[in-house]
Amino acid sequence: MLKGKVALITGASRGIGRAIAMKLASLGADVALVYGGSRESALKVADIARQYGVRAEVFQCDVSDFEEAGKTVAAVKEAFGTIDILVNNAGITKDGLVLTMREDAFDSVLDVNLKGAFNMIRHTSPIFVRKRAGRIINIASVVGLMGNAGQANYAASKAGLIGLTKSVARELAARNVCCNAIAPGFIETDMTRELKDSSPLIKSIPLGRAGTPEEVAEVAAFLAQQSAGYITGEVIRIDGGLAM
Numbered sequence: 001m002l003k004g005k006v007a008l009i010t011g012a013s014r015g016i017g018r019a020i021a022m023k024l025a026s027l028g029a030d031v032a033l034v035y036g037g038s039r040e041s042a043l044k045v046a047d048i049a050r051q052y053g054v055r056a057e058v059f060q061c062d063v064s065d066f067e068e069a070g071k072t073v074a075a076v077k078e079a080f081g082t083i084d085i086l087v088n089n090a091g092i093t094k095d096g097l098v099l100t101m102r103e104d105a106f107d108s109v110l111d112v113n114l115k116g117a118f119n120m121i122r123h124t125s126p127i128f129v130r131k132r133a134g135r136i137i138n139i140a141s142v143v144g145l146m147g148n149a150g151q152a153n154y155a156a157s158k159a160g161l162i163g164l165t166k167s168v169a170r171e172l173a174a175r176n177v178c179c180n181a182i183a184p185g186f187i188e189t190d191m192t193r194e195l196k197d198s199s200p201l202i203k204s205i206p207l208g209r210a211g212t213p214e215e216v217a218e219v220a221a222f223l224a225q226q227s228a229g230y231i232t233g234e235v236i237r238i239d240g241g242l243a244m
């Protein structure tokens with residue numbers, strides 16, 4: 001259970017982030033829902049989360065902006081009193097072959113997926129260190145482990161996120177702060193909407209189907225709970241066997 005804990009989830013307005021926010025709320029955590037542009041969706045997530053009897057508030061923030069991230073963490077701390085769990089889930093894709101990829105497609109994906117996670121960790125870790133407790137959960141991707149043609153920028157951001165996870169895990173372990181990554185495979189969200197069940201990519205998944213955001217949320221909830229307190233620096237694949 002997570003009763004009395006405060007979880008900050010980025011990209012909580014849609015997809016995997018929304019499912020993680022719901023799952024943590026269902027376990028009793030108060031949730032700070034950070035969204036980029038989808039305010040209405042974020043407000044709906046908050047309404048549903050409150051049905052679990054927890055506090056739920058929304059915060060607009062472009063996670064790629066260092067100062068904005070700092071102000072958002074401060075606002076969440078002000079509103080909830082503390083932060084116990086940080087889920088870095090906000091992410092984007094701008095796919096294309098490296099041969100023709102535009103510089104801004106590379107930069108923006110790195111800025112949101114990798115620097116965004118750094119920004120949030122940088123601003124929340126002093127809170128965790130002071131409390132001598134905290135959980136950081138970074139949503140990476142199997143693409144960060146395997147690479148993927150057409151996603152050099154995205155794969156680089158997710159591989160970087162895994163390196164960030166392990167380094168932060170080492171730095172903060174002495175303060176009882178755990179930092180882990182989840183590496184999903186193909187999960188049914190807006191990000192992957194155009195993938196059909198008949199796609200060769202789906203067929204290459206040993207379990208023969210895409211995963212659901214709720215299945216990823218189960219892993220995040222596991223890592224957030226007391227019982228996972230001896231796990232740090234780990235990358236948990238949830239991919240139907242795709243990257244084994």
Ligand code: NAP
Nearest residue numbers: 011014015016035036037038062063090091141187189191
């Ligand atoms: P999604 O449905 O496209 O949702 C993306 C979320 O990120 C939205 O809530 C969006 O907020 C937020 N976001 C994007 N840019 C942002 C920014 N600059 N600042 C703050 N928030 C921002 O994506 P998803 O499929 O749920 O993916 C969630 C995470 O899982 C991502 O990190 C993704 O890389 C990873 N992942 C997904 C899959 C998959 O198959 N779907 C597989 C592996 C890993 P707004 O809508 O409010 O702007």
